[in-house]
Amino acid sequence: MLRLAPPLLVAATCPAVNTDGFPLRRRILALLPLASRRSSSRALRSASGILRMPPVAVLSPERAIQRGASEKGEAGEEYDAIVIGSGIGGLVAATQLAAKGARVLVLEKYVIPGGSSGYYERDEFTFDVGSSVMFGFSDKGNLNLITRALAAVGHKMQVIPDPTTVHFHLPGELSVRVHREYNDFIEELISKFPHEKVGINKFYDECWKIFNALNSLELKSLEEPIYLFGQFFKKPVECLTLAYYLPQNAGDIARKYIKDSQLLSFIDAECFIVSTVNALQTPMINASMVLCDRHFGGINYPVGGVGGIARALADGLVTKGSNILYKANVTNIILKDGKAVGVRLSDGREFFATTVISNATRWDTFGKLVKTDEIPEEEKNFQRVYVKAPSFLSIHMGVKATVLPPETDCHHFILEDDWANLERPYGSIFLSIPTVLDSSLAPEGHHILHIFTTSSMDDWKGLNSKDYEKKKELVADEIISRLENKLFPGLKNSIVLKEVGTPKTHRRFLARDSGTYGPMPRHIPKGLLGMPFNTTVCEKSPFDIFRLVILLIEYRFAKVRVLDLQAIDGLYCVGDSCFPGQGVIAVAFSGIMCAHRVAADIGLEKRSPVLDAALLRLLGWLRTLA
Ligand SMILES: NC(=O)c1ccc[n+]([C@@H]2O[C@H](COP(=O)([O-])OP(=O)(O)OC[C@H]3O[C@@H](n4cnc5c(N)ncnc54)[C@H](O)[C@@H]3O)[C@@H](O)[C@H]2O)c1
Ligand SMILES: CC(C)=CCC/C(C)=C/C=C/C(C)=C/C=C/C(C)=C/C=C/C=C(C)/C=C/C=C(C)/C=C/C=C(\C)CCC=C(C)C
Structure with a gap:
């Protein structure tokens, strides 16, 4: 049976003051085994399989x-x-x-x-x-x-299986759903940009070329020569393809085929959700991997x-x-x-x-x-080329199920008015509703909303705990209002549980420098x-x-x-x-x-x-x- 670490042990090691503002009692409570509290969702999970896994x-x-x-x-x-x-x-x-x-x-x-x-x-x-x-x-x-x-x-x-990787809600009322079926996605994108039909096909075809090369290799250490040279020997065309694209970025390749600036911005958003930077800064191999796997194996x-x-x-x-x-x-x-x-x-x-x-x-x-x-x-070389990406502000909420319109997708990306806000802190909003796929994660009649947006540690430095709490509430409230306006009228009134994490929370619980x-x-x-x-x-x-x-x-x-x-x-x-x-x-x-x-x-x-x-x-x- 699934269980969490023994509560007493947790209690013994939890610091008396929780610097992230999660009340300590709730954290400990949350770590208590839930067996007695969730018979209905356990029955659901059992029915759907998790308890049939080898005991984990x-x-x-x-x-x-x-x-x-x-x-x-x-x-x-x-x-x-x-x-x-x-x-x-x-x-x-x-x-x-x-x-x-x-x-x-x-x-x-x-x-x-x-x-x-x-x-x-x-x-x-x-x-x-x-x-x-x-x-x-x-x-x-x-x-x-x-x-x-x-x-x-x-x-x-x-x-x-997730039928839609992500539903984009973008400036100019541009709405694009990334369907699991590749042809459905391409058809939808072309319907929004008919004048770029050729460019769209060429760009995504080039992604497939790379994905197919990757997918043909047995993946092991590129630092191990017997394996690497062996792969070059067995799959020379695929390895040379990958070597060719290794130093290239998705934005440059998109620009070879596509001229429409809104479509190029859409490709920026496609890359941003997986790399936190625009397409010009996203390696082509990584972009191809995610833009194709979502249709090949699916999410x-x-x-x-x-x-x-x-x-x-x-x-x-x-x-x-x-x-x-x-x-x-x-x-x-x-x-x-x-x-x-x-x-x-x-x-x-x-x-x-x-x-x-x-x-x-x-x-x-x-x-x-x-x-x-x-x-x-x-390391000096690494730090010359790379910096720490910002962290996130994340809001985990339990909401009444009635607030979601029927057929709501599981994942959404929201950038309301201005493409220039894409990479700015709090500019765009990520939203996942995993209960759309697995209802056992919430009590009956409820959904989980996990909302996150980029935020940097600098924004949260030097606040005393009262101001920190106040700011968390304020920023979270603003994000929730934006979602309420854009997607789910009545959202605020439907909230039954809400927890807000900041870059400090990420730093503390994930032990990542600046919560990066x-x-x-x-x-x-x-x-x-x-x-x-x-x-x-x-x-x-x-x-x-x-x-x-x-x-x-x-x-x-x-x-x-x-x-x-x-x-x-x-x-x-x-x-x-x-x-x-x-x-x-x-x-x-x-x-x-x-x-x-x-x-x-x-x-x-x-x-x-x-x-x-x-x-x-x-x-x-x-x-x-x-
Ligand atoms: N940040 C997010 O919101 C998020 C969410 C989901 C997935 N991801 C993905 O997961 C990736 C990160 O995965 P990962 O495997 O690199 O690392 P990770 O950050 O997920 O895990 C690192 C683990 O190391 C532990 N750790 C760090 N320092 C330690 C120390 N000194 N002693 C003992 N334990 C220590 C941490 O507690 C943590 O459990 C991200 O790139 C991201 O794509 C990120
Ligand atoms: C060595 C040399 C020099 C050369 C040689 C050549 C060769 C052979 C090469 C090879 C290569 C390879 C193999 C490579 C590989 C690669 C890979 C695998 C990659 C992968 C990648 C992946 C990625 C990047 C992914 C990502 C993802 C992500 C980040 C995700 C995320 C998500 C999120 C955030 C969510 C969203 C949400 C919403 C919207 C709500």
């Missing part, structure tokens, strides 16, 4: 320890990998490694797994912490990375809520003989002779491993967890070229042949690990500050890549040290061109 439980620290977690000192044990954080990126890396036979320990600061893809419960409502739009969750092709990650640890979740919602994905992965991890500890706040990555060898927690406990994988953002990893005098060159949504390019990027992979390789010219030869000789005779090329040997990053960036499916790919590279480095996969040295150096150098 949130592992309390006690349970994880019972199932084998041991601290050095008790068993003197060393893990193959320690993963800091249990976001989807961290969990996928951990489960992929565990499935290959590695002993992994995941350390999570919070009381449940999932990070931004977690969940929380209030009264009889189950809220997704973040996005409810799930890509990569079908049973088709190679890009269904969430399905594949779950399958690797013996899980399959029941999903509900599918997990029965019981997005939180079930992380719970299933955490459970699968333990089933494979590895462990996860909650309330484990890593404060230091322990370095020995420049190599990452373990971690220290805020309570003083230490754990050791051959490799350390950080699912914290790069700003947190290199700004806080790694205590070195200087940020590694690779992820990295975004500082200027116009060269597509995905500047995005670091998982190792922390120094950038040096690949033409520095002399150094390379010395290194290889050293390797041949002295068995120096070729990964001494890394700025911090044994340290890897995973999650949205790694290639290919923000998004649940994107971080799942980052987890798969990371696990493959780590597995090769610890001897669980084939590797060639000579090719490793050459490829890592080449990739590091390529990033400096971004």
